[in-house]
Amino acid sequence: MSIDFAGFTPGGSLTGGLVIGAAAAVLVLFNGRIAGISGILGGLLGQQRADAGWRIAFLAGLVSASALASWFGRPLAADIQAGWSEILIAGFLVGLGTRYASGCTSGHGVCGISRGSIRSLVATATFMASGFLTVFVIRHLLGA
Structure with a gap:
């Protein structure tokens, strides 16, 4: 690395x-x-x-x-190494996750955690873990 x-x-x-x-x-x-x-x-x-x-x-x-x-x-x-289909799929998944989490990373991570919201803490931890897992799978398991 x-x-x-x-x-x-x-x-x-x-x-x-x-x-x-x-x-x-x-x-x-x-x-x-x-x-x-x-x-x-x-x-x-x-x-x-x-x-x-x-x-x-x-x-x-x-x-x-x-x-x-x-x-x-x-x-x-930004150097985005993805095609439009990947970007659209990723955007759709982010939007779907935002609806299920009742907010996005900015709302939960910046505002929710600062207000002491347990729901925001869990949501932000889930966002981060999902991002870490995605990078790990793509870089180490799929070899991209």
Whole structure:
């Protein structure tokens, strides 16, 4: 096993984590809402659209942040070694898991655990274990 030290960015990762935590705290303190992306998007697509303004603003900020970061010289590029069929299947499975878990990693991992939610702790542990198992199977058992 080798570590990609060129991609090792503890300063940027720490800063990103602090910004995500601050955004979650601001949203819950000033709006009383949890910063779970699936819940924010689901509420926007659902029947009740009375609170669409803050949802649209949050999602617009989420999408525009990467463009803004690239504009300031930090291009955000991912080397995805999968075809469209794999990406679509993975996206479907993530969406299915999100529905079964009543939330996604951002809601459970960042917001739920910080509130002391046992359900969020179990969900986040399950997300992580599933990810570890998937990488292990693909890299070591399937030889990809």
